[in-house]
Amino acid sequence: MNTLVKHTTPQAQKVWFTDAKMYVLLSDGRELGIPLEWFPVLRDSTEAQRMNWRLIGNGVGIHWEDLDEDLSIAGLL
Structure with a gap:
């Protein structure tokens, strides 16, 4: 039996x-x-700079505008 398995990275919901x-x-x-x-x-x-984050790509990454910093959830895992 062939079953396709879709591997997806979980999305971020909250950062602190x-x-x-x-x-x-x-x-x-x-x-x-x-x-x-x-x-x-x-x-x-x-x-204040750390707390000024937003989720990007529906939660696949986190962006800090003030710091010009982006992190991917896949990279954290």
């Missing part, structure tokens, strides 16, 4: 920060906690 980590809630219920050390632009930004 602590002093040391960025958290991303995914559409499949997973919650990612990523060290800010991995992303010097975000690590060195102000709280």
